[in-house]
Amino acid sequence: MSHPEYTTESHYIDGNPPKYKTYTLRNFRELPQIQKLTEEHQFAIEVVGSVLPFKSNNYVIDQLIDWDKVPDDPMFQLTFPQRTMLKDHHFNKMADVIRSGAGRDEIKKTANEIRMELNPNPAGQMESNIPHLDGKRLDGMQHKYRETLLFFPSQGQTCHAYCSFCFRWPQFVGIDELKFASKEADLLVAYLKEHPEVTDVLFTGGDPMIMKTKILKSYLEPLIEADLPHLQTIRIGTKALAFWPYKFVTEPDAEELLGLFKKVSEAGKHLAFMGHFSHPREMETPIVEEAVRRVRKTGAQIRTQSPLLRHINDDPNIWAELWQKQVEQGMIPYYMFVARDTGARHHFDIPLEKAWEIFQEAYQKVSGVARSVRGPSMSAGPGKVQVLGVTEIEGQKVFALRFLQGRNPDWVHRPFYAEYNPEAVWLNDLKPAFGEKEFFYQREMVNQQTQQGLSDFDERTVFDE
Ligand SMILES: *Cc1c(COP(=O)(O)O)cnc(C)c1O
Numbered sequence: 001m002s003h004p005e006y007t008t009e010s011h012y013i014d015g016n017p018p019k020y021k022t023y024t025l026r027n028f029r030e031l032p033q034i035q036k037l038t039e040e041h042q043f044a045i046e047v048v049g050s051v052l053p054f055k056s057n058n059y060v061i062d063q064l065i066d067w068d069k070v071p072d073d074p075m076f077q078l079t080f081p082q083r084t085m086l087k088d089h090h091f092n093k094m095a096d097v098i099r100s101g102a103g104r105d106e107i108k109k110t111a112n113e114i115r116m117e118l119n120p121n122p123a124g125q126m127e128s129n130i131p132h133l134d135g136k137r138l139d140g141m142q143h144k145y146r147e148t149l150l151f152f153p154s155q156g157q158t159c160h161a162y163c164s165f166c167f168r169w170p171q172f173v174g175i176d177e178l179k180f181a182s183k184e185a186d187l188l189v190a191y192l193k194e195h196p197e198v199t200d201v202l203f204t205g206g207d208p209m210i211m212k213t214k215i216l217k218s219y220l221e222p223l224i225e226a227d228l229p230h231l232q233t234i235r236i237g238t239k240a241l242a243f244w245p246y247k248f249v250t251e252p253d254a255e256e257l258l259g260l261f262k263k264v265s266e267a268g269k270h271l272a273f274m275g276h277f278s279h280p281r282e283m284e285t286p287i288v289e290e291a292v293r294r295v296r297k298t299g300a301q302i303r304t305q306s307p308l309l310r311h312i313n314d315d316p317n318i319w320a321e322l323w324q325k326q327v328e329q330g331m332i333p334y335y336m337f338v339a340r341d342t343g344a345r346h347h348f349d350i351p352l353e354k355a356w357e358i359f360q361e362a363y364q365k366v367s368g369v370a371r372s373v374r375g376p377s378m379s380a381g382p383g384k385v386q387v388l389g390v391t392e393i394e395g396q397k398v399f400a401l402r403f404l405q406g407r408n409p410d411w412v413h414r415p416f417y418a419e420y421n422p423e424a425v426w427l428n429d430l431k432p433a434f435g436e437k438e439f440f441y442q443r444e445m446v447n448q449q450t451q452q453g454l455s456d457f458d459e460r461t462v463f464d465e
Pocket residue numbers: 142144145148149150202379384404405463464465
C-alpha cells in the first residue's frame with residue numbers, strides 16, 4: 001500500500017482545522033441526522049442516556065456512523081444509548097419520571113437509584129490493587145500485576161466520546177488544575193523508585209489523550225527525567241485514534257504532542273499506545289490513517305484491543321478485517337476481551353463458547369503477523385483468563401482456560417479446565433471440571449484476601465485494560 005504525503009491542511013474541513021464538538025442529552029436533538037429517527041426513538045435515547053453515559057462528537061457522527069443503517073449501525077450502537085440497554089422496568093421508571101416533567105434533581109436521583117441496581121458496587125475497585133507509599137494510599141494508581149502499574153491521571157478521566165458499554169461513569173469527572181498533575185507525577189516517580197519490579201507504567205482513564213499536550217507533558221517529563229533504569233515501557237491506553245484522530249494531526253498542540261512522544265522514545269523508553277478499536281470503520285477515514293502514521297513516525301508503537309460486543313462486532317469477519325487493517329497500518333493486534341460487567345451487559349454479552357468460536361474463526365483467517373492477538377480474555381479478579389476452547393477429556397466436555405496475566409505470575413500459562421456450560425458469559429459462571437472443588441488458583445486467592453483483610457471481594461469490578 002502506498003500513501004500520498006498528506007499535509008495537515010489536507011485534513012481541514014472547509015479550510016479550517018476541525019473543531020471538536022460534543023453531543024450529549026443536552027443537544028443531540030439538534031443534529032440533522034437525528035431527525036430521521038421517530039420521536040419515540042429520540043425519547044428512548046433520552047431515557048437511556050439519563051442513566052448510562054452518553055457523549056458523542058462531530059467526528060463520530062459525521063464520519064463514523066452510517067446514518068442510512070441506523071439503528072443497526074455499529075458505530076451508532078457504540079456511542080448512542082439503545083432502548084434495550086435498560087431492562088423494561090428500569091426504562092419505564094425513568095420514562096415516567098421524564099414524562100412527568102421532573103426537574104434535573106429528580107432525574108438524577110432516579111438515575112442513581114437505577115445505577116445502583118445495575119452494578120451494586122460501581123466504584124468497588126479491589127482494595128488489594130491500590131498501592132501504598134509511606135503507609136499512604138495512592139488512589140490514582142493500581143498495581144495488580146507485578147510488572148505493570150496502572151496510573152489514572154486525574155485530568156484524563158473523561159473521553160472524546162463514551163462507549164455505550166463502558167461503565168466507568170463514576171470516574172467521568174475531571175479536575176481542571178495543573179498543580180494536581182505535577183503532584184501526582186511526583187508520587188508516581190516516588191512509587192516507581194521503590195518498586196524496581198515495575199517495567200511498565202500504563203496511563204489509563206477515561207482516556208489520557210483527552211489531556212492537552214501541556215498537561216500530558218507535566219506527567220511524562222518527570223517520568224523521563226527521573227531516569228529510572230527499570231522503567232522500560234510507558235503505555236497509554238486510548239480511544240482517541242478512533243474517536244478524535246484530529247488530536248494527533250490538526251489540533252493546535254498536535255506538533256508539540258508528537259514532539260513529546262519523540263522525546264520519550266529518544267530517552268530510550270518504549271512508548272506504546274494501547275489503541276482501542278472496536279470496528280474496522282474506525283480505521284478507515286483518511287484522518288485516522290494519518291494520525292496512525294504520525295504517531296508511529298515518532299517511534300511509538302500502537303497495540304490494539306477491544307471487547308467483543310453483541311450489536312457491534314460479534315462476527316469473525318469483522319475481527320479478521322479489524323486485525324488485517326491494523327497490521328496494514330503498522331499496528332499490533334494485542335487483546336480481544338470478553339465484555340465485562342457493565343450496566344448494559346445483558347445487551348452486549350456473548351457466551352464464552354461463542355466468543356471463542358468468533359476468536360478462533362477470525363484467527364484462522366489472518367496471517368501470522370496478525371496472530372499477535374490473544375483472546376478471548378476475561379479481566380477478572382485473579383487475572384486475565386483466556387478461553388482456549390471447548391474440548392473433550394475422557395468423554396467429558398470441558399472449557400480449557402489459562403491465565404494470560406495472573407495476580408500471581410506463577411499461574412500464567414498453566415492450562416486448567418472448567419465444566420462445559422453453554423450459557424456461561426464470565427469466569428464466575430464456571431465450575432471446575434472433573435468434580436474438583438475449586439480452581440487451582442482459588443485457594444491462594446482466599447489466602448491473599450484473608451491476609452489483606454478484604455471482605456467484599458468482587459472480581460467483576462476490576463478495570464479492564
Ligand atoms: C491488562 C492489565 C494490565 C496490563 O497487562 P498486559 O498483559 O501486560 O498488557 C495491567 N493491569 C491491569 C489491572 C490489567 O487488567
